[in-house]
Amino acid sequence: DAGITQSPRHKVTETGTPVTLRCHQTENHRYMYWYRQDPGHGLRLIHYSYGVKDTDKGEVSDGYSVSRSKTEDFLLTLESATSSQTSVYFCAISLFGGSTDTQYFGPGTRLTVL
Amino acid sequence: GNSVTQMEGPVTLSEEAFLTINCTYTATGYPSLFWYVQYPGEGLQLLLKATKADDKGSNKGFEATYRKETTSFHLEKGSVQVSDSAVYFCALTANSGGSNYKLTFGKGTLLTVNP
Numbered sequence: 439d440a441g442i443t444q445s446p447r448h449k450v451t452e453t454g455t456p457v458t459l460r461c462h463q464t465e466n467h468r469y470m471y472w473y474r475q476d477p478g479h480g481l482r483l484i485h486y487s488y489g490v491k492d493t494d495k496g497e498v499s500d501g502y503s504v505s506r507s508k509t510e511d512f513l514l515t516l517e518s519a520t521s522s523q524t525s526v527y528f529c530a531i532s533l534f535g536g537s538t539d540t541q542y543f544g545p546g547t548r549l550t551v552l
Numbered sequence: 553g554n555s556v557t558q559m560e561g562p563v564t565l566s567e568e569a570f571l572t573i574n575c576t577y578t579a580t581g582y583p584s585l586f587w588y589v590q591y592p593g594e595g596l597q598l599l600l601k602a603t604k605a606d607d608k609g610s611n612k613g614f615e616a617t618y619r620k621e622t623t624s625f626h627l628e629k630g631s632v633q634v635s636d637s638a639v640y641f642c643a644l645t646a647n648s649g650g651s652n653y654k655l656t657f658g659k660g661t662l663l664t665v666n667p
Contacts (some may be wrong), residue, residue: 471655480641480657481596488652496654528595529653535647537653538584538603543595 441465442544444529450550457516459547461463461529463509467542469535470512472496472504475546481528487512488535508514555577556645558658565632571591573661575616575642583644585609585618585625587607587656590639599627599640632665639663 440503441464451457461470469488471498483496485504493504500525503515516523529544559574569586584603588596598611605620614629625642642658 478659480659481655482657483654486652486654496650530596535653537582537644538601539653540586540598540601541655543588544596545595 439522441529442529442542444527444544444547446534446547447545448548450552452518452552453520454518457549457551459514459527459529459549461512461514461544463512463531465531465533467531468510469505469532469539469541470514471530471532471541472502473512473528473530474498475524475528476525484514484527485537506539516549519549519552522552523549525549554644554656555613556642556644556653556656558640558642558661560659560661562662565663567634567665568631568667569665571627571629571632571636571663573640573642573663575625575658577623577644579623579627579644579646579657581646581658583646585602585616586643586645587614587616587625587627588641588657590641590660592638596641601602616635632663634665634667637663639666640654 471486472484487493487506526549530541532539532541586601587599589599600611602609602618608617639660645653
């Protein structure tokens with residue numbers, strides 16, 4: 439299994455509070471991604487990073503920000519959580535981000551916003 | 553834009569039955585195609601992939617062939633087991649501008665195999 443951990447694995451929070459999810463990898467892969475998984479939608483890309491301090495938006499980036507200060511860590515922040523952000527969040531990594539490259543996924547974080 | 557359409561589930565089969573999960577795609581350029589599997593409570597795992605037309609990906613008895621003429625990548629297995637019960641996702645990578653590629657997923661198909 440790819441060395442990817444996510445923390446916390448479960449979190450319950452209240453509307454309006456800030457939340458930070460962490461993804462940590464031990465594979466030294468250049469690319470890291472954050473997805474959310476919702477019933478009926480599959481997985482949708484929130485943000486991704488193609489290097490330290492290099493990030494870009496995905497298709498559902500509103501309300502989320504990210505940071506990557508080290509190769510191994512990619513943080514996802516919900517500045518002010520809303521109930522619509524209740525979801526399961528997955529981090530993924532890939533070596534070089536090319537068309538044929540495989541993305542490897544972490545175990546996920548289940549976030550509930552009350 | 554790029555998109556993946558896979559058959560809606562749930563799909564319920566008896567053990568040793570033949571499995572087909574249909575997947576078709578729309579993409580610019582020459583995408584790579586993937587099947588991922590998600591077991592209950594876990595993250596996604598790569599099941600198989602194909603990177604060019606007519607390639608066949610295979611793993612654990614599952615197969616899928618990259619058909620450019622029909623823009624399809626159907627997943628098949630000749631004899632399913634209870635342990636194959638999971639959600640299956642078809643996905644593609646395509647250029648998102650510059651040198652970065654993004655993975656686009658179908659909505660997933662829940663497979664339940666009964667003994």
